[in-house]
Amino acid sequence: MVAMAMVAAQQFLCFSKSNCRITTTRPCIPLHHFSSTLLRSRNNKIQFPLISYSSSSSQTPETETETAESCVNLGLELFSKGKVKDALAQFETALSLNPNPVEAQAAFYNKACCHAYRGEGKKAANCLRTALREYNLKFGTILNDPDLASFRALPEFKELQEEARLGGEDVGSSFRRDLKLISEVQAPFRGIRRFFYVAFTAAAGISLFFNVPRILRAIQGGDGAPDVLETAGNAAVNIGGIVVFVALFLWDNKKEEEQIAQISRNETLSRLPLRLSTNRVVELVQLRDTVRPVIIAGKKETVTLALRKAERFRTDLLRRGVLLVPVIWGEGRETKIEKKGFGLQPKAAEALPSIGEDFEKRTQSVTAQSKLKAEVRFKAEAVSPAEWEWWIRDQQKSEGVPVGEDVYIILRLDGRVRRSGRGIPDWDQIAKELPPMEAILSKLER
Structure with missing residues (x-):
């Protein structure tokens, strides 16, 4: 009996090994990694462990429980295939499955990307407001993401950015806090x-x-009793002092708001994409300390004439690091975007740098800078012209220039606006005004 029992047990063990083995098809990623990967682009989706049960006689996978996490990942996968409607449904399903804050942030953000792709600016803005207010989404993510390039060219983005600049309960105060820190660095004695x-x-x-x-x-x-005139004079001095100092305080506040608005515009400008002569797409921030971009915006005839005149001063302008960026009014509205992804076309989106620590290291790398210098030529193409046009029109409003007028904007080596003017630039004057790249003044400008 004992021998028979041992044989039966041995047969049972053999059956168990052959008919119910567990295989892990994907590596397990810890949950703390989840927050940094859910917001990644469609090419860097997070993968979670999948456990399957196989049998020698029949392979019947166990039905997986649907979670907010799995819905977000499935939505990203559908998104990468251009199935925007199905991806949107998955993100909405994720929000209905009691997601944790990280999953909810990812679902709202990617849902906004879907709405932006479909041209639904108001719905995209509402999703982003929720992510900003309730789930601590950083506004810089909205500024940097190429998937939201089409949204950044809409009036709804302008409203959202203005709300973020002013701060408050609707969109949180993190973006305004960052702007104020930059403002304090630029004006250290204001406090x-x-x-x-x-x-x-x-x-x-x-x-x-x-x-x-x-x-x-x-x-x-x-x-x-004190002298009436003397006492009245003292009171008048005190009242005058109160009026003057209150006026100075309010004036300083107004200047701070103007400076914060300019910093916000500069931040938007730094994220605008360019296509270099080598067909490489970079953001303007990557060209800091390397070139002085000169944006020429206006009607096609004006821009073409300005570029033709610039050719006569090509050598002098190149010595001064000038990079021409033509922007023709209305060109962005005529451009058709191929519906294979969000915002930019796939090639352009893939060529854009990733945002984060790797991006910061790459922009500061000497090797990367030297490669960029080799690729930079005399003229670059504005990627997403509608977004460029929106920024230029906003800059015109801030300077009191009629919106839509032909203008040019000269940037410094550090990416800030140096000066601007109307009509066609005087290239001879610009060549005399800008110091050569090897000059001491250029080094101080960096």
């Missing part, structure tokens, strides 16, 4: 000035408070 404005206003107010009883006594007269 000190404000302190003195408040201190002097308080001192004048306290002095005026004690002057009021003296004025009343002076008006009543009598023995020991």
Whole structure:
């Protein structure tokens, strides 16, 4: 009996090994990695472990439980195949499955990308507002993502960016906080000035408070009463001081808001894509310290004439690092986007740099900079012209220039606006104005 039992047990073990083996087809990725990969592009989707059960007689995979995580991943996969409607349905399903904050952020963000691709700017903006307000989405992600290039050319993006710049409950305050930090770096003494404005206003107010009883006594007269004119003069000085310091405080606040708005425009400008002569697509931020872009915007005839005149000064302008970027009004609205992905065409989207630590290292790398210098020529093509046109029109409004007028904008080596003008640039004057790249003034401009 014992021998038979051992034989039966051995047969049972053999059957178990041959009919129910567990195979792991994908490596397991820890959950803490999930937050950084859910928002990646369709080419870098996260993979989660899949356990399958196989049998020698019949292979029947166990039905997987649908989760928010799996729906987001499936949506990204459908998105990569151009099935935007199906991808949108998966992201909506993920939101209905009680997702955690990271999964909800990813679902809302990718849902916004779907709406942007379909031209539904209002729906895309609402999804992004929710992700910004409730799930701590960084506004820089919206600025950097090529999948949202078409959305950034819409009025809804302008409204969303303005809300983010002002801060508040609707979109959170992280973007405004970042802008204020940059503003404080550029104007380090603003806080000190404000302190003195408040201190002097308080001192004048306290002095005026004690002057009021003296004025009343002076008006009543009598023995020991202070002089009316002297007391009134002191009160007038205090009132004048309060008015002046309050006005200075408000003026400083206004200047700060203007500076923050300009920083926001500069941030948007730095993320605009260009196609170099080698057909490589880069963002403008990657060309910092390398070239001085000159944006020429206007009607086709004006831009063509400006480029033709620039050819006569080509050598002098190249010595000064000038890179011409022509933008023709209305060209972006006429461009048809091939529906194989979000925003940019696939080749352009793949050529854009990834955002994050790798991107920062690459932009600061000496090797990468030297390669870019070798690829940069005299003229570059504006990728996503509608987005460029939107930025230029916004810049025109800020400078009081009629929107849609032919203009040119000269940028510094550090990417900020140097100056702008109307009509066709005076290339001879620009060549005299800009120092050569090897000059000390150019090094100070970096």
